[in-house]
Amino acid sequence: MKTKLFNLISKISKYVVNWKRSLVGQLLLRLWFCFIIFFTIIGSIQYDALKNSLYHGVEQNLISDYNSIRSSMQDWLGRSVLPPGRFADLRPGNFVAFYSANSEPEFIVYSYGPTNYDMSVFIKQKLSLDLYQKALENKPFIYTDSANNKYMLLVQPVVATGYQRTILGYAVMGEPLFEEGVILNNSVKSYIFNALLVMLVSTLLSAYALHKPLEPLLNISSTARKIAGGRYDLRLPYQKTSFEIEQLREALNHMLGQLEMALNTERRAKENMSRFIADASHELRTPLTSIRGFLEILQRGGARDKEILDSAHQTMLIETERLIRLTESLLTLNRLAQEDPSGEQTQKYACTLKEVIPELLPLLNPLLDNRTLKINTQVIKNAEDPNISIPVQTLPLKPDELKQILYNLLNNAIQHTENDGTICILTGEEESKTTITIQDNGQGIPSEDLPYIFERFFRGDRSRSHTRGQGSGLGLAIVSELVRIRGGKIKVESSLGTGTSFIIFFPRIEG
Numbered sequence: 153m154k155t156k157l158f159n160l161i162s163k164i165s166k167y168v169v170n171w172k173r174s175l176v177g178q179l180l181l182r183l184w185f186c187f188i189i190f191f192t193i194i195g196s197i198q199y200d201a202l203k204n205s206l207y208h209g210v211e212q213n214l215i216s217d218y219n220s221i222r223s224s225m226q227d228w229l230g231r232s233v234l235p236p237g238r239f240a241d242l243r244p245g246n247f248v249a250f251y252s253a254n255s256e257p258e259f260i261v262y263s264y265g266p267t268n269y270d271m272s273v274f275i276k277q278k279l280s281l282d283l284y285q286k287a288l289e290n291k292p293f294i295y296t297d298s299a300n301n302k303y304m305l306l307v308q309p310v311v312a313t314g315y316q317r318t319i320l321g322y323a324v325m326g327e328p329l330f331e332e333g334v335i336l337n338n339s340v341k342s343y344i345f346n347a348l349l350v351m352l353v354s355t356l357l358s359a360y361a362l363h364k365p366l367e368p369l370l371n372i373s374s375t376a377r378k379i380a381g382g383r384y385d386l387r388l389p390y391q392k393t394s395f396e397i398e399q400l401r402e403a404l405n406h407m408l409g410q411l412e413m414a415l416n417t418e419r420r421a422k423e424n425m426s427r428f429i430a431d432a433s434h435e436l437r438t439p440l441t442s443i444r445g446f447l448e449i450l451q452r453g454g455a456r457d458k459e460i461l462d463s464a465h466q467t468m469l470i471e472t473e474r475l476i477r478l479t480e481s482l483l484t485l486n487r488l489a490q491e492d493p494s495g496e497q498t499q500k501y502a503c504t505l506k507e508v509i510p511e512l513l514p515l516l517n518p519l520l521d522n523r524t525l526k527i528n529t530q531v532i533k534n535a536e537d538p539n540i541s542i543p544v545q546t547l548p549l550k551p552d553e554l555k556q557i558l559y560n561l562l563n564n565a566i567q568h569t570e571n572d573g574t575i576c577i578l579t580g581e582e583e584s585k586t587t588i589t590i591q592d593n594g595q596g597i598p599s600e601d602l603p604y605i606f607e608r609f610f611r612g613d614r615s616r617s618h619t620r621g622q623g624s625g626l627g628l629a630i631v632s633e634l635v636r637i638r639g640g641k642i643k644v645e646s647s648l649g650t651g652t653s654f655i656i657f658f659p660r661i662e663g
Contacts, residue, residue: 247260
């Protein structure tokens with residue numbers, strides 16, 4: 153039984169603590185605080201107003217009683233008429249205590265009716281200095297006796313008629329404040345009961361009214377817990393609610409979108425890094441394995457055979473050059489990846505095709521074989537041919553960078569174009585941009601490969617690449633990085649059996 157009671161108390165205590173920490177609890181606590189201040193101020197004002205009204209009525213009663221028995225006081229205190237024990241002109245419960253001129257108690261006169269207090273205390277002692285001073289003020293005042301009973305008193309001197317107007321003594325008229333105290337106490341109790349009732353009803357109504365506007369916050373909390381559990385695809389649904397909560401929902405959804413994008417980017421980066429490491433390892437392992445194989449052949453005695461020795465030296469030289477090219481390409485990509493495209497203005501560098509083509513043709517001619525190379529509509533094999541007009545559009549590149557871009561793209565086009573094919577370098581202007589297009593009528597690129605062709609080590613159909621001396625798969629990646637850091641864009645259009653076009657856009661350089 154004790155265990156069940158303890159568990160119940162623990163649950164209630166935990167619920168109260170959680171409720172106090174909740175937003176509804178915080179709002180209701182502040183509402184109660186405001187209610188307490190409001191009802192305290194209003195109650196104080198009402199209490200003072202009722203008290204002043206009641207006491208004002210008592211003051212008027214005392215003044216009225218004084219005026220009604222004023223003429224009789226002189227006879228009673230002068231002993232010309234024997235004072236009565238009770239007097240009908242006094243209001244019920246009121247009394248008059250008389251003192252001599254030297255403040256000695258004389259007698260007391262009561263009104264008819266029941267008396268709630270023993271007022272004889274007023275004639276058991278001399279007229280106090282406080283009461284005497286109140287007589288000089290000539291207005292009613294409140295007096296509390298030793299038993300904590302309150303009275304409204306009016307102290308007036310009793311003056312003899314005649315020329316001398318001698319003070320015969322003093323009359324202390326009083327009315328007990330018992331009924332007024334009861335009325336005030338009942339009023340306070342009633343006010344407190346009504347205030348608590350209003351607070352209870354207001355709390356229930358406020359809690360019910362707050363539940364609906366705060367429901368979106370509860371949904372946000374629930375969704376946040378699910379997201380913390382790994383559901384990064386979740387979003388907060390639209391609900392008709394307050395402007396502030398709607399702004400919070402939009403901000404959180406934007407943050408979740410950014411978070412999901414960052415997580416996806418990180419995941420893709422990890423996948424790309426893993427694939428990059430695997431591909432780089434494979435690319436490096438192939439020539440190293442070839443070199444090792446020939447070294448083992450030479451070690452087993454192949455060095456004595458001149459033909460085998462020459463073949464091994466030739467192959468190891470080719471593989472070594474391949475390793476050097478691969479390493480240089482990786483270093484180039486690493487350097488380009490570290491360059492900040494916003495750190496330099498693209499107009500800082502400038503060059504034209506006319507500067508680069510004469511240096512590029514000697515590298516391309518051995519690779520072209522029977523293929524035709526054109527610049528726009530002109531067939532070109534010798535840059536020194538006076539009939540050839542090479543475009544002079546200025547591009548935001550270093551000459552070496554433009555040379556590398558063109559060489560990589562043209563070499564790629566040569567590898568995937570048949571011997572009797574045509575490869576074109578097309579230039580043009582498009583709004584505020586300068587374009588360079590490398591176009592071929594070769595085999596084309598499968599649509600499923602198009603999104604990946606600028607990734608490192610991607611070579612598409614490897615079986616087709618092997619036929620023409622497979623490259624490292626870094627050329628297009630280098631082209632993409634060079635274009636990016638110089639403020640340009642590159643896109644590819646291709647269809648199988650028709651050909652491929654690499655289109656590069658650069659901001660136009662005026663002048």
